[in-house]
Amino acid sequence: MAYSDKVIEHFQQPQNVGSFGTSSDVKDRSDIGVGIVGAPECGDVMQLQIKVDDSGKIEDAKFKCFGCGSAIASSSLATEWIKGRTVDEALEIKNTEIVEELALPPVKIHCSVLAEDSIRTAINDWKEKNGHKVEDDHHHHH
Amino acid sequence: MTAKNNTIYFDHSSTTPCDQRVVDAMLPYFTTIYGNSSSRNHAYGWEAEDGVDTARAQVADLLGAQPKEIIFTSGATESNNIAIKGAARMYAKAPVGSDNRGHIITAIHEHKAVIDPCRRLEREGFEVTFLEPGADGIITAQMVKDAMREDTILVSIMWANNELGTINEVPCIGKACKEHGALFHTDATQWVGKMPTDVEADNIDLLSLSAHKMYGPKGIGALYVRRRRPRVRLEAIQDGGGHERGFRSGTLNVSSIVGLGAACAIAKQEMKAEGERLKALRDKLENDLMSRLEVVEVNGHREHRLPHLTNISFGFVEGESLMMGIKNIACSSGSACTSASLEPSYVLKALGVGDELAHSSLRLSLGRHSTEAEVDQAINDIAAAVEHLRAMSPLFDLWKEGVDISKIEWQSH
Ligand SMILES: Cc1ncc(COP(=O)(O)O)c(C=O)c1O
Numbered sequence: 001m002a003y004s005d006k007v008i009e010h011f012q013q014p015q016n017v018g019s020f021g022t023s024s025d026v027k028d029r030s031d032i033g034v035g036i037v038g039a040p041e042c043g044d045v046m047q048l049q050i051k052v053d054d055s056g057k058i059e060d061a062k063f064k065c066f067g068c069g070s071a072i073a074s075s076s077l078a079t080e081w082i083k084g085r086t087v088d089e090a091l092e093i094k095n096t097e098i099v100e101e102l103a104l105p106p107v108k109i110h111c112s113v114l115a116e117d118s119i120r121t122a123i124n125d126w127k128e129k130n131g132h133k134v135e136d137d138h139h140h141h142h
Numbered sequence: 143m144t145a146k147n148n149t150i151y152f153d154h155s156s157t158t159p160c161d162q163r164v165v166d167a168m169l170p171y172f173t174t175i176y177g178n179s180s181s182r183n184h185a186y187g188w189e190a191e192d193g194v195d196t197a198r199a200q201v202a203d204l205l206g207a208q209p210k211e212i213i214f215t216s217g218a219t220e221s222n223n224i225a226i227k228g229a230a231r232m233y234a235k236a237p238v239g240s241d242n243r244g245h246i247i248t249a250i251h252e253h254k255a256v257i258d259p260c261r262r263l264e265r266e267g268f269e270v271t272f273l274e275p276g277a278d279g280i281i282t283a284q285m286v287k288d289a290m291r292e293d294t295i296l297v298s299i300m301w302a303n304n305e306l307g308t309i310n311e312v313p314c315i316g317k318a319c320k321e322h323g324a325l326f327h328t329d330a331t332q333w334v335g336k337m338p339t340d341v342e343a344d345n346i347d348l349l350s351l352s353a354h355k356m357y358g359p360k361g362i363g364a365l366y367v368r369r370r371r372p373r374v375r376l377e378a379i380q381d382g383g384g385h386e387r388g389f390r391s392g393t394l395n396v397s398s399i400v401g402l403g404a405a406c407a408i409a410k411q412e413m414k415a416e417g418e419r420l421k422a423l424r425d426k427l428e429n430d431l432m433s434r435l436e437v438v439e440v441n442g443h444r445e446h447r448l449p450h451l452t453n454i455s456f457g458f459v460e461g462e463s464l465m466m467g468i469k470n471i472a473c474s475s476g477s478a479c480t481s482a483s484l485e486p487s488y489v490l491k492a493l494g495v496g497d498e499l500a501h502s503s504l505r506l507s508l509g510r511h512s513t514e515a516e517v518d519q520a521i522n523d524i525a526a527a528v529e530h531l532r533a534m535s536p537l538f539d540l541w542k543e544g545v546d547i548s549k550i551e552w553q554s555h
Contacts, residue, residue: 003466011466017534022543039552040537041497043460043486047536064536068462072534 004103010073015080018062020049033126035118044071048118052126056086070108074098074115087123150516152473154509161357167404171397179394190396197403201364204406206340213365213386214399218331219255221350221365225327226259228376233295243267244295249281251492256329278443279306279493283314294324301333305489306442307451316345335409347374358405362398420508421449423517428452430521451507455499458538459531467527471520476503
């Protein structure tokens with residue numbers, strides 16, 4: 001299978017790889033939201049950590065990913081897109097936009113879904129830690 | 143065509159290049175010796191027939207068989223189909239349309255070209271036992287004996303597995319079949335031309351092979367059909383002019399048959415030295431990777447396997463991304479992402495390899511033209527790619543923290 005140039009770019013030079021600490025390090029930090037989605041036996045796990053300021057703006061984002069090239073590219077792209085946005089703006093990101101940007105073929109759409117899920121899960125984690133109302137609206141498109 | 147300059151070819155279990163000596167042997171048969179080998183009344187036919195006769199003797203010689211016992215086919219898929227369906231239908235215990243037509247034994251990690259014919263026979267009223275290997279991937283004679291029934295017609299167990307290289311207990315399985323009065327077929331596609339074969343000593347009734355796995359051309363293979371003790375009969379699949387003793391009608395593919403014969407003759411001469419050379423390279427590849435990286439596992443039995451290939455898992459790294467990271471090495475992976483089905487390899491699953499390690503596997507298979515420099519390059523490339531990917535793997539972090547990944551409740555789709 002041939003990969004799009006964008007996927008290859010993100011794969012070779014992934015943006016924002018890393019974390020703000022181990023799960024236990026960041027568990028009690030109210031400025032950090034963590035989203036871990038996927039499962040090893042399914043071949044992909046994404047971990048997204050966001051650092052949110054008092055106004056609800058995502059200051060910084062870090063990812064780690066076990067998965068195929070498209071999964072890595074989707075998470076790398078997701079971190080780029082959410083940085084600088086408010087959490088509510090970040091929740092607007094749709095998996096279909098990721099598919100389009102990376103020119104993912106149909107068999108790789110689940111990678112974009114996972115990236116969208118990781119954004120929502122991380123934001124919900126931050127919201128819960130900070131006593132905000134969590135909305136659970138699955139709106140991704142396969 | 144995609145660029146493949148500087149790409150190392152470590153996918154010889156998928157297919158091999160044609161040996162130049164094979165090509166040279168074939169060439170006259172396209173333009174000069176182009177007769178139909180069945181034309182009995184003129185020199186064009188005789189010349190072609192001579193070429194086929196020589197090739198038949200060369201194939202037979204490699205197998206320890208008689209030339210008359212060799213049937214030319216289009217490859218191992220066809221050989222398997224003729225052998226399995228042909229034997230079951232010929233020796234059926236009950237007529238078409240009834241149940242309980244007989245019992246067949248095979249294994250769950252066979253090639254699809256064995257599994258699917260068996261599945262079809264199930265729909266035709268035969269019963270099939272799919273044996274499960276142990277964690278080492280091997281099917282033993284005892285497993286076969288335990289599955290034998292009074293109405294067992296046929297046992298089909300591959301000699302060496304195409305994904306793992308593991309070697310099943312073929313001579314002993316053949317002996318068990320003989321004692322029981324069942325026919326024994328082996329898909330020897332990955333074995334023949336690499337390891338010594340003797341259909342008499344190895345107790346084989348039917349054997350499939352394919353030229354393109356042994357430096358011959360694609361689209362040609364053979365089926366060995368035993369003619370004495372017992373004389374094996376088969377119901378043909380393809381009817382027509384009665385070529386190949388009626389087992390496989392159709393004008394013979396003379397040039398490719400000559401190529402297969404030449405490939406067999408070369409293999410007979412060179413396989414011992416070649417196997418030893420490739421084993422040393424394969425072992426170096428494995429050992430160096432295992433000493434440079436943590437959590438590397440070889441899948442399948444470490445000793446009872448072919449010398450030139452390794453199936454190896456790199457923990458916490460997904461196979462497709464690993465292949466993307468080693469784009470200068472052509473190889474295969476058991477990862478779901480590299481298959482159309484999105485399922486990890488059913489062969490690795492059969493061994494009980496955890497799904498995550500199956501997703502993390504590479505099959506690297508060396509061949510006649512592989513060099514030590516290529517192995518060194520591959521070691522460096524693979525180690526670098528694994529390190530690059532582990533640096534971004536959340537699973538590697540968890541492992542380093544001492545977390546048991548299997549105990550986590552993953553939020554899967
Ligand atoms: C074990 C085994 N059986 C059968 C086949 C099919 O062979 P062919 O491509 O000649 O039909 C292969 C090759 O893919 C194989 O490895």
